[in-house]
Amino acid sequence: xxxxxxxxxxxxxxxxAAAQRIVISGQVVEATNGEPVPFASIFIPxxxxxxxxxxxxxxxxxxxxxxxxxxxxxxxFATQRRRLSNAAVQTVLFRMKTGGVALGEVxxxxxxxxxxxxxxxxxxxxxKPENARTALQAAEYDSYNRIETSLIDLPxxxxxxxxxxxxxxxxxxxxxxxxxxxxxxxxxxxxxxxSRVYQRNSPLRRREDLLHKxxxxxxxxxxxxxxQMLGSNFQNFDFYPNWxxxxxxxxxxxxxxxxxxxxxxxxxxxVFVGKDWCYKIAVTxxxxxxxxxxxxxxxxxxxxxxxxxxxxxxxxxxxxxxNDLRIYQDLTxxxxxxxxxxxxxxxxxxxxxxxxxxxxxxxxxxSSNFVRNQVHxxxxxxxxxxxxxxxxxxxxxxxxxxSLLTGLPQGGRGGYFDLHRPDTLSLSERQTFAVLDSAKQLxxxxxxxxxxxxxxxxxxxxxxxxFGPISTLYANNDFEGNRFxxxxxxxxxxxRNWLTQAYVAYGTKDGRFKYGARVSYVAERRHWTVFTxxxxxxxxxxxxxxxxxxxxxxxxxxASRWGRFRQGKPVLRDLTSLSVQRDLFHGFTQxxxxxxxxxxxxxxxxxxxxxxxxxxxxxxxxSDVLHLSELVSESRYAPDENLVQSETRRRAVGLxxxxxxxxxxxxxxxxxxxGDFMYHKFNLAISHSVSVGQLGRLTYxxxxxxxxxxxxxxxxxxxxxxxxxFYNANAFNLMNYFEFITxxxxxxxxxxxxxxxxxxxxxxxxxxxxxxxGTGNVLYGKLSDRAxxxxxxxxxxxxxxxxxxxxVGYGVENIFKFIRVDFIHRLTYRDTPGTSNxxxxxxxxxxx
Numbered sequence: 150x151x152x153x154x155x156x157x158x159x160x161x162x163x164x165x166a167a168a169q170r171i172v173i174s175g176q177v178v179e180a181t182n183g184e185p186v187p188f189a190s191i192f193i194p195x196x197x198x199x200x201x202x203x204x205x206x207x208x209x210x211x212x213x214x215x216x217x218x219x220x221x222x223x224x225x226f227a228t229q230r231r232r233l234s235n236a237a238v239q240t241v242l243f244r245m246k247t248g249g250v251a252l253g254e255v256x257x258x259x260x261x262x263x264x265x266x267x268x269x270x271x272x273x274x275x276x277k278p279e280n281a282r283t284a285l286q287a288a289e290y291d292s293y294n295r296i297e298t299s300l301i302d303l304p305x306x307x308x309x310x311x312x313x314x315x316x317x318x319x320x321x322x323x324x325x326x327x328x329x330x331x332x333x334x335x336x337x338x339x340x341x342x343x344s345r346v347y348q349r350n351s352p353l354r355r356r357e358d359l360l361h362k363x364x365x366x367x368x369x370x371x372x373x374x375x376x377q378m379l380g381s382n383f384q385n386f387d388f389y390p391n392w393x394x395x396x397x398x399x400x401x402x403x404x405x406x407x408x409x410x411x412x413x414x415x416x417x418x419x420v421f422v423g424k425d426w427c428y429k430i431a432v433t434x435x436x437x438x439x440x441x442x443x444x445x446x447x448x449x450x451x452x453x454x455x456x457x458x459x460x461x462x463x464x465x466x467x468x469x470x471x472n473d474l475r476i477y478q479d480l481t482x483x484x485x486x487x488x489x490x491x492x493x494x495x496x497x498x499x500x501x502x503x504x505x506x507x508x509x510x511x512x513x514x515x516s517s518n519f520v521r522n523q524v525h526x527x528x529x530x531x532x533x534x535x536x537x538x539x540x541x542x543x544x545x546x547x548x549x550x551x552s553l554l555t556g557l558p559q560g561g562r563g564g565y566f567d568l569h570r571p572d573t574l575s576l577s578e579r580q581t582f583a584v585l586d587s588a589k590q591l592x593x594x595x596x597x598x599x600x601x602x603x604x605x606x607x608x609x610x611x612x613x614x615x616f617g618p619i620s621t622l623y624a625n626n627d628f629e630g631n632r633f634x635x636x637x638x639x640x641x642x643x644x645r646n647w648l649t650q651a652y653v654a655y656g657t658k659d660g661r662f663k664y665g666a667r668v669s670y671v672a673e674r675r676h677w678t679v680f681t682x683x684x685x686x687x688x689x690x691x692x693x694x695x696x697x698x699x700x701x702x703x704x705x706x707x708a709s710r711w712g713r714f715r716q717g718k719p720v721l722r723d724l725t726s727l728s729v730q731r732d733l734f735h736g737f738t739q740x741x742x743x744x745x746x747x748x749x750x751x752x753x754x755x756x757x758x759x760x761x762x763x764x765x766x767x768x769x770x771x772s773d774v775l776h777l778s779e780l781v782s783e784s785r786y787a788p789d790e791n792l793v794q795s796e797t798r799r800r801a802v803g804l805x806x807x808x809x810x811x812x813x814x815x816x817x818x819x820x821x822x823x824g825d826f827m828y829h830k831f832n833l834a835i836s837h838s839v840s841v842g843q844l845g846r847l848t849y850x851x852x853x854x855x856x857x858x859x860x861x862x863x864x865x866x867x868x869x870x871x872x873x874x875f876y877n878a879n880a881f882n883l884m885n886y887f888e889f890i891t892x893x894x895x896x897x898x899x900x901x902x903x904x905x906x907x908x909x910x911x912x913x914x915x916x917x918x919x920x921x922x923g924t925g926n927v928l929y930g931k932l933s934d935r936a937x938x939x940x941x942x943x944x945x946x947x948x949x950x951x952x953x954x955x956x957v958g959y960g961v962e963n964i965f966k967f968i969r970v971d972f973i974h975r976l977t978y979r980d981t982p983g984t985s986n987x988x989x990x991x992x993x994x995x996x997x
Contacts, residue, residue, distance in 0.1 A: 630658025894930025
């Protein structure tokens with residue numbers, strides 16, 4: 150009996166240990182990209198305890214006793230085990246690598262005369278008018294957008310770099326398995342943006358009010374631009390139209406009319422999605438290289454509405470640099486009205502070349518609080534596509550000072566979304582965010598960020614100034630010789646409203662110093678009102694003086710300085726201008742410019758000057774300087790263009806489905822202080838990019854010019870020729886410089902991209918991912934007799950244009966993903982001396 154009490158005490162102490170319960174939760178993801186592995190099996194080895202993960206790879210398992218490990222398995226992946234501790238509550242992240250045994254293909258055939266999925270698809274087409282978003286007059290909703298960016302498949306040479314090791318070490322210190330392993334995705338940047346979206350369908354108008362943002366990690370400095378680009382405006386997928394534009398590529402929708410030409414369909418099951426009983430249909434492209442999706446769509450039995458889509462672009466699709474593209478979307482129930490997206494997820498993996506690291510970008514959009522058919526009648530409500538009250542703090546400001554919301558949570562305080570996130574982060578995402586909160590402070594990461602900005606924007610930040618652009622630092626041509634240029638611009642750290650740009654250049658052959666400065670002031674942002682003053686003293690090409698190129702197109706500016714500069718007839722130009730730009734209403738921008746130019750031809754030139762009172766014209770001396778005073782009015786109408794604003798600049802992003810119209814009127818005078826004559830110039834241009842379905846995409850530009858006044862030939866309209874071996878989409882590629890001069894003309898340029906049409910169907914060739922292109926350029930115009938008289942002694946004056954100038958071409962693009970080769974034929978003016986009737990032009994371009 151004396152041993153009974155101690156024995157009972159030992160048993161009582163042993164009972165809790167025998168009955169210990171351990172709660173294990175976590176997630177199963179793919180090792181290469183961090184994507185969830187749905188419905189994986191989670192189990193305790195050598196026991197009956199197990200559970201199945203959900204569609205997002207998440208699981209929760211309760212085990213008894215003291216298990217030392219937990220395992221996960223899934224079809225197509227190697228089984229993985231993780232050690233367990235003695236803690237009562239534990240979190241485990243499984244990063245599954247491909248392997249194991251995959252099931253063979255099973256083909257089930259039906260004896261029915263028609264595929265049962267076809268009947269459902271016909272009903273989808275019949276019910277589109279009431280199910281598509283366009284059935285609504287208007288819609289509005291709250292939108293939460295999260296973007297996570299990581300580097301995956303890092304080569305060993307990159308993994309050994311200091312910046313990578315620093316981030317890995319940081320992940321280890323924070324216990325973040327999502328980034329600690331040597332082969333795990335390396336987090337780079339994450340953002341969260343909250344907004345209220347308003348859309349009106351007739352006419353189509355879309356407005357997004359940005360309300361909250363939170364950024365982590367290695368993000369670019371111009372956060373306000375990035376915030377707007379990360380909103381739902383740029384992730385607005387809609388599969389009801391026949392074509393869905395993704396990354397500038399036209400993918401055919403799985404529920405498109407005529408989709409049976411592109412897709413094979415298989416009715417797999419009938420299941421509940423929420424409260425809706427749905428048909429589950431598998432879709433597969435008939436040709437793997439086509440721009441089409443593979444995956445599953447769910448169609449409701451009542452109303453035949455698209456309820457869910459889970460789609461993956463074919464890995465062999467003819468699209469550059471993208472080796473993984475997935476789109477998942479849930480839509481509202483048809484019982485609530487026309488379908489609106491409640492949750493959209495896009496995963497994008499971009500790899501420049503094999504054996505290089507890939508960039509993985511994961512977009513998540515969650516929408517709620519829908520209001521249908523409430524049209525806002527307030528004047529101008531839909532005129533501004535993006536309304537942002539978010540301001541960017543400078544690097545030296547404390548979080549929250551000078552901004553409505555802070556970017557990174559610091560000092561233990563969470564940002565807005567850490568407290569009000571409408572979406573639950575996975576274990577992998579929580580670990581990634583923890584690493585990113587601290588990664589930006591690492592010196593090696595800051596250094597890499599500066600180099601990325603230099604490559605992307607062309608400027609190097611030094612203190613409060615940006616120096617560059619790097620593309621214009623050096624050039625070599627036959628007039629200036631070696632041209633050296635040094636320039637800079639101010640940053641928002643100096644002023645959010647003022648932007649100053651300046652440069653100085655020198656040519657070793659012509660021995661001239663050139664210089665210029667431009668100052669812009671943003672007076673008002675809602676209607677984007679900007680005042681700009683500029684002065685420039687530089688050598689230009691007369692052939693480019695009256696051609697429409699963007700002043701801030703650094704790439705074209707740099708390219709125009711190389712090679713045979715003399716063929717464009719160099720002039721020394723002093724330019725002084727003052728302009729104001731303002732958005733008058735949605736899509737309509739008006740610009741007024743007052744400018745004064747001194748143009749000194751640096752080539753042999755004589756002109757006749759008109760004399761008052763009808764007296765005979767007098768001949769001017771050689772190399773006479775022209776003094777031009779001009780007032781230029783430019784009206785631009787782009788009805789569906791999306792513009793994003795930085796502190797002092799804005800950019801057009803996204804696809805424009807409607808034409809862009811530009812009208813320019815110039816009122817000028819030559820030597821007006823000496824009583825010389827006035828002149829007028831009129832220019833109208835229309836440009837548009839049109840999807841033509843299976844045939845690809847056509848871009849056209851039509852332009853008309855009219856100059857009723859007789860002027861010196863090099864300030865008339867000179868159609869841009871091309872005497873280089875390189876293809877130029879803005880030029881007539883078989884036309885010589887100054888081969889034609891007009892004071893009234895019309896032009897039409899066609900550039901058609903066939904994508905993978907025809908080429909995708911040729912065995913052997915389709916593996917190269919080449920694409921066919923077709924071009925056509927037409928010019929028709931004339932030079933008036935008055936203009937000929939004033940330029941009578943000029944040997945360069947061309948003959949009359951009696952018939953249209955026409956050149957057509959065909960070619961192949963996407964050679965090595967960048968190279969384009971065009972074969973061009975000249976159809977008219979084939980007997981002109983010094984010209985070629987056939988030419989091969991090579992170009993480099995960036996197209997997905």
